[in-house]
Amino acid sequence: DAMVIQNPRYQVTQFGKPVTLSCSQTLNHNVMYWYQQKSSQAPKLLFHYYDKDFNNEADTPDNFQSRRPNTSFCFLDIRSPGLGDAAMYLCATSEWGTGGAGANVLTFGAGSRLTVL
């Protein structure tokens, strides 16, 4: 089945130690998103890609970076995790079609839960 895979599912890191979360998709969708979700709150968009065009949300901290080396993969790098960065990180994909990406369904991965000690 076509899907969105996130690794690792659970990540424990120490304060200030860099972390990389990965996302891969077999849907061939050209839009990929990274969301941060804390304690069953609403997912908060960090950034997204239209193909290789990177779009950062204005309030995303500089501590968060992303890479998309090809259509299938996207990475979230947290350069110096703080206690406040402990959260579930969700990757999602969608197509950019008629009506725009926002008119289309997002397919989410299962998420990567980050714990910062």
Add this chain to the structure above:
Amino acid sequence: AQSVAQPEDQVNVAEGNPLTVKCTYSVSGNPYLFWYVQYPNRGLQFLLKYITGDNLVKGSYGFEAEFNKSQTSFHLKKPSALVSDSALYFCAVRDLTDKLIFGTGTRLQVFP
């Protein structure tokens, strides 16, 4: 700015009874509205969407939602709740920059 509001943090319903999870929206222009469900330690799953057309939208797992323009609402409904429907439900709207804005979520608890 486009936004959605989910006025209830939690909804409790007995199995077999009808359920409603409320959502109201505020948009300029025509709304693109969505419902997603999240089970524990999982990503969100799409349930249904309203873009245009029939005000009653049918979705996955027996859920439906009614778009009401005069009340600016898009409530999620199911005629007969199951214990397995217990989860976190998010309403969402497409914003003017073509991204989804999620509501704060409503936890649905279905009791046997």
